[in-house]
Amino acid sequence: MSARFEPITGRYMHLDLFDRPHRIYVEEAGEGTPLLCLHTAGSDGRQYRGLMNDARVTARHRVIAFDMPWHGKSSPPAGWHEEEYQLTSAQYTTMVLEISAALELDKPILIGCSIGGRIALHLALEHPESFRAIIGLQAGAHVDPYYDLNFLHRADVHGGEVAGAIVSGLVGPDAPEKERWETLWHYMQGGPGIFKGDLYFYKLDGDIRGRVAQIDTRRCPLFLLSGEYDYSCTPEETLDVADSIPGCEVTIMKGLGHFPMSEDPQAFLTHLLPVLEKISQA
C-alpha cells in the first residue's frame, strides 16, 4: 500500500579491465552534468544514495556510482578464489577512466571519498583534462597504517564485524542513527579481504605526498571537503594538501566524519551544493 520507488536505476555493465572480463554494477539518477561518484574502501556505491535521492542535485546532474570490482553488487573476476585482492594506483586510475569512457561521459565532475578522494588527487594530477572539476572528500596525500591490517582478513576474526567496528568511530557524532548504521552495514557486508586490499592503495601504494603540489587547478578545478571528526584523514592532512596546491578550495565540515555523503547526507549537502553551483558557473 505504501510502496514507493526511489528515482535510482541500476544496471550491470560488462567491461574488460586489466585484460579480464568484469561484471560491474552501476547505478544512477538525474539528468544533466555527469557527476561520477567513487565510494570508500571496503564499501560500495550505496554511499551516494543521499545525493541520488535529492532533487537539488539530480535536477541538474546525472549522478552515477559504480561498485568497484569485488565490491557491492559487482563481481570479482573469474579466478578470484585463488587470488589475494590488492588495489593499486594504476588499476584504480584505469578503472575510473575506462568506466567513465564506457558510459560515454563528457568530462564528468568527479567526486570521491577516502580512497576515492586519494585517487581524485591522482587523477587531478595525471588526467585533469578528463574532468570538468574534481571534488575530493576526506582526501589526504597519505595515511600511515595505525593498526595491524592483517586483522581485517583472518579466519579467527569475523571480517564483517571487524570492518564495521574499525570504522564505526569515523562517523561523526551528530550523524542520524539510521544513516550511521546503514553506513556501517555496508562495511559489514564487504567480501573477505576486500577492505584490506583497498587499504593497500590507501596506506601503501597510493602515497602522493611527493607529487601533490604539482596539481594544476587551472587545468581542472579542485575542491576538498573533509569532516572534522575524521581521524583517518584528519582535517589537518586535508589542509596540508590544500595549502600545497594553488587555487584549491577547501572546506572543513563541522561535526561530520569520514563518510559525509553516507553518514549524514543532509548535513553534507549544505557543503556540497555551493560547490556544485560554483562548478556550474565556471
Added chain:
Amino acid sequence: MTGVETEMIETLQQRVNDDQGLVRRGRYLTTTFLLEVGHACWLISIFEGRIVSVTSGPFVMPSSAFALRAPEEEWKKFWSERPPPGSNDLMALIKRRVLKAEGNLQIFMSHLRYFKEALGKLRAAAGGA
C-alpha cells in the same frame, strides 16, 4: 585518579551487564583484560559477555589476555560527554599513539565493537558524576 573516578570505573560491571544487546553480542567472549588509566589499573574479567569482576590495582603480577593503556587525560577526554575529534573512539586514540593495545589482540579485535561499546559506557557514568 580520585576516589570518584575509581568508583566510575567500577560502575562498568553494572552498566555493561544491564545492556542485554551488548551482553548478547559478547556471548562468545570470555577473557580478562587490564585497563590502565595513567598510573592506576584494573583487571576486568568477562564471562560469556557479562563482566564478572572489576578489580582495582596495584597488582604484583597481573595476568591478562591483553592490556589497554593510556594517560589519564586521554581517558578523560574519551569519557567526556562529547569527546573532541581524535578522542571519540579507541581507534582514534590508537591512531594518535596515545592508547597502547598490547597482548593477545585477536581477542580485542574479534570483539572490537564490544570493547568500544563497553568502555563507552563510562561516558554516561562520567556525565552523571
